Amino acid sequence: MRYALLVLGGPYTHQAAHSALRFAHAAIARGHRVDTVFFYHDGVYNASHLAAPPQDEPHLVDAWRALHREHGTALQVCVAAALRRGVLDASEAERHGKTGASLESPFELTGLGQLLDVERTHERLLTFAP
Amino acid sequence: MSERAEAEHGDLLVVLRHAPHGSLWLREALDLALVGAAFGQSVSLLLMGDGVWALLAGQGQGPLGQKGTQSTFDMLEMYDIERLYVDASALASRGLAPDDLLLPVIPVDAARLPAVLAGHRQIFNF
Numbered sequence: 001m002r003y004a005l006l007v008l009g010g011p012y013t014h015q016a017a018h019s020a021l022r023f024a025h026a027a028i029a030r031g032h033r034v035d036t037v038f039f040y041h042d043g044v045y046n047a048s049h050l051a052a053p054p055q056d057e058p059h060l061v062d063a064w065r066a067l068h069r070e071h072g073t074a075l076q077v078c079v080a081a082a083l084r085r086g087v088l089d090a091s092e093a094e095r096h097g098k099t100g101a102s103l104e105s106p107f108e109l110t111g112l113g114q115l116l117d118v119e120r121t122h123e124r125l126l127t128f129a130p
Numbered sequence: 131m132s133e134r135a136e137a138e139h140g141d142l143l144v145v146l147r148h149a150p151h152g153s154l155w156l157r158e159a160l161d162l163a164l165v166g167a168a169f170g171q172s173v174s175l176l177l178m179g180d181g182v183w184a185l186l187a188g189q190g191q192g193p194l195g196q197k198g199t200q201s202t203f204d205m206l207e208m209y210d211i212e213r214l215y216v217d218a219s220a221l222a223s224r225g226l227a228p229d230d231l232l233l234p235v236i237p238v239d240a241a242r243l244p245a246v247l248a249g250h251r252q253i254f255n256f
Contacts, residue, residue, distance in 0.1 A: 008256070041158050041256075081158060112165040119142075119252050127255050 003027055004036040004122035006115065007043035011060040012053070014130035017046050021063050023126070028071055035122060036074045037064065038115050039107075042130075044082040047075065047107040068106040076118070079109040140213065141171040143250035146181035150199045151192035156184050159256035160202045167209035174213035175206075176238075176246060182220045185231040203232055215246050 005024060009016025024034040039046050051061045067073045083092060086102060089109055093101040103109065119125045144163045148155035166173045177184060184199060191198040206212070218237040221227070228235055238246055247253060 006254070040162075041154065080161070081154075112162055113169060115162070116166055116169050116171065125252060127253075129255055 001027070001032045002123045003032055003034045004038065004118045004125045005034060006038050006040060006125060006127045007046060008041040008127065008129040010042035010045040011051065013042075016128040016130050017043065017060055018058070020126075020128040021060070021067070023128070024067055024071075024073070034067070034071065034073050036076060036118050037067070038076045038078070038118055040078045040081050040112075040115065042085070043128075044077050044085055044087045047077045047082065048087050048102045049104050049107075050102045065106060075107045076110045076114055077103065077107055078112055078115070080112070082109060139249045140174045141251050142166045142173045143176055143247065143253045144173065145176045145178060145253060145255045146184055147179045147256060149180040149183040150189065151194060151196065155256050156181070156199050157197070157202075159254070160199060162254055162256075163211060164202070164205070164209055167211050173209075173211045174215060174246075174250060175211065176215040176217070177220070177235075178217040179220050182216055182224060182226060185214070185216070185233060185235065186226070187230060187232045189232075200232065206233070217243070 005020050007017055007020045011017045020037065024037070027034055046060060046064060049061060053059055064075055068075055077087065082088065082103065088096065088098060088101050089103045090101040092109065144159050146156060146159050150156045163173050163175060185203065189198060189200045214233055214235045215238045216235040218239050221237065228237060
């Protein structure tokens with residue numbers, strides 16, 4: 001099965017992101033594919049590479065990056081939801097006159113239209129919401 | 131019955147579970163519904179729980195300075211989003227009736243809810 005995940009919960013404040021990651025690993029371990037994770041609503045905070053959790057806690061941002069590195073999962077972030085929450089890549093930061101960026105590859109800013117494309121091109125799209 | 135079953139069929143069902151004002155849940159759910167419709171998908175909405183407050187008539191922008199969502203609901207018809215299902219018990223338990231709402235809705239009781247959910251290819255739960 002070719003899965004996509006929609007994450008609507010911010011890291012740590014809700015279980016949604018933890019559950020989505022655990023589902024991804026469980027699905028892959030059973031021979032399925034998790035080709036795309038789309039971050040929307042407060043889920044966009046999962047893409048902030050400025051996150052610096054205590055070292056003895058799970059590092060969710062790094063865990064998403066590892067998912068991409070090891071399994072090729074695309075990490076797509078809704079640009080409108082991200083901008084209003086201060087999650088910007090270098091080009092958006094420059095465009096808006098900000099001194100720093102908080103999102104970098106392998107996360108990518110994209111539009112909601114992409115989420116609809118993901119919905120049509122994957123066999124299942126599962127939502128993880130608080 | 132067959133007519134009704136046909137009416138419950140669509141591509142996307144966006145479930146609204148949060149009241150307007152105070153959070154972005156409703157705004158961002160409606161944004162997805164509009165984009166879906168703009169991409170040619172047939173989109174329905176289902177208002178459950180506190181989501182039924184979203185359709186209460188006479189709303190303004192609210193004191194938080196956010197835009198509010200009434201203007202978005204006013205645009206739904208233009209986007210051909212015409213099926214607005216409402217959890218009838220959520221409406222009743224809040225002392226609301228369909229006449230209190232901005233737009234015509236399809237009240238759904240608990241027994242019919244599974245058919246609404248099953249009648250759509252994809253559910254987005256906000």
